[in-house]
Amino acid sequence: MHLCAPSQASRRAGVEHRELRELFVGVEIKVDDLTKSFGKQLIWGGVTLTIPAGEICVMLGPSGTGKSVLLKTIIGLLKPDRGSIVIEGTDLASCSEKELYEIRKLFGVLFQDGAMFGSMNLYDNVAFPLREHTRKSESEIRRIVMEKMDLVGLLGAEDKLPGEISGGMRKRAGLARALVLDPEIVLFDEPDSGLDPVRTAFLNQLIVDLNAQIDATFLIVTHDINTARTVPDNIGLLYHRHLAMFGPREMLLSSEEPVVRQFLNAQRVGPIGMSEEKDADELAAEAGQELPPLPPIPLQLEPSNGISRRSQREPGAWCRENGVTPPPGSFAPAMTMAPGGN
Numbered sequence: 001m002h003l004c005a006p007s008q009a010s011r012r013a014g015v016e017h018r019e020l021r022e023l024f025v026g027v028e029i030k031v032d033d034l035t036k037s038f039g040k041q042l043i044w045g046g047v048t049l050t051i052p053a054g055e056i057c058v059m060l061g062p063s064g065t066g067k068s069v070l071l072k073t074i075i076g077l078l079k080p081d082r083g084s085i086v087i088e089g090t091d092l093a094s095c096s097e098k099e100l101y102e103i104r105k106l107f108g109v110l111f112q113d114g115a116m117f118g119s120m121n122l123y124d125n126v127a128f129p130l131r132e133h134t135r136k137s138e139s140e141i142r143r144i145v146m147e148k149m150d151l152v153g154l155l156g157a158e159d160k161l162p163g164e165i166s167g168g169m170r171k172r173a174g175l176a177r178a179l180v181l182d183p184e185i186v187l188f189d190e191p192d193s194g195l196d197p198v199r200t201a202f203l204n205q206l207i208v209d210l211n212a213q214i215d216a217t218f219l220i221v222t223h224d225i226n227t228a229r230t231v232p233d234n235i236g237l238l239y240h241r242h243l244a245m246f247g248p249r250e251m252l253l254s255s256e257e258p259v260v261r262q263f264l265n266a267q268r269v270g271p272i273g274m275s276e277e278k279d280a281d282e283l284a285a286e287a288g289q290e291l292p293p294l295p296p297i298p299l300q301l302e303p304s305n306g307i308s309r310r311s312q313r314e315p316g317a318w319c320r321e322n323g324v325t326p327p328p329g330s331f332a333p334a335m336t337m338a339p340g341g342n
């Protein structure tokens with residue numbers, strides 16, 4: 001079984017699908033002043049952000065800063081202490097169970113381990129949500145399952161059990177299952193965890209290709225800096241119990257803000273220490289230490305069929321519009337060859 005981008009047939013189908021969906025561009029998620037604690041432990045507070053319809057967002061943050069908690073809160077699995085999450089006019093934080101059930105139908109979720117049923121083959125795993133939540137005939141289910149298996153490059157592997165395939169294939173099978181109900185929002189919880197760099201690069205390309213084809217709103221939690229630097233339209237960074245920054249990719253990649261700069265460039269110098277925050281002695285020891293220059297901003301990963309995504313912008317557009325000079329060498333064509341970029 002090869003790891004590949006969607007076949008030509010599925011790309012064509014995707015383009016037709018896209019034409020059909022001219023008026024649909026995913027849905028916006030508007031989060032306002034969201035706060036979540038467990039007992040006395042505040043996880044994060046005052047989180048405000050708008051995830052624009054149809055765009056790809058990446059949420060970053062040191063371990064334990066509550067990225068998974070944020071995903072679970074956004075899908076309504078956890079109730080926030082305060083604040084709102086408005087999707088299509090419904091606030092998930094205060095709506096009824098019935099409304100929540102309806103809103104949840106908009107979501108597809110790729111869990112960290114793919115969350116496959118071990119005793120079912122991939123076909124039955126992917127078909128599961130259709131059999132549970134729809135009254136479609138088996139022939140219709142077959143058509144949809146095969147279409148999604150093709151989208152994620154898994155045609156031919158339908159009879160395999162999850163235990164018989166690689167972690168990368170399991171993720172793609174999980175993705176096929178997340179897509180069967182045609183979600184308007186897809187949440188990815190560390191899609192690249194446990195994958196080698198080559199498979200991560202294939203998965204990233206698949207994510208971009210899928211976004212181009214289905215126009216849904218994507219929110220990705222990841223630790224992979226390369227993914228964060230090349231895949232999304234927007235990046236958020238959770239740190240020290242709040243959202244340190246959220247905005248367009250170019251804004252964060254050109255930011256001199258110490259936490260953002262340190263995290264997005266995987267540096268040791270900066271406010272983030274081994275156990276989240278550095279203490280005063282550690283920070284004093286770093287005083288006067290010169291920071292390495294910001295690396296060039298790489299080009300954003302483009303769909304493999306060469307057709308731009310709806311939310312894709314010209315390289316450097318945000319910097320130009322905001323009078324920001326990007327680091328030297330940014331957006332050079334060779335930057336598409338950055339590790340993980342191809």
Ligand SMILES: Nc1ncnc2c1ncn2[C@@H]1O[C@H](COP(=O)(O)OP(=O)(O)OP(=O)(O)O)[C@@H](O)[C@H]1O
Binds near residue numbers: 062066068
């Ligand atoms: N149901 C729960 N009850 C109590 N505490 C919880 C619960 N779920 C998460 N936590 C706590 O919330 C904090 C944030 O956890 P979370 O898994 O969201 O972090 P994360 O940023 O996704 O971490 P990582 O990058 O390591 O996956 C942790 O301290 C965790 O122990």
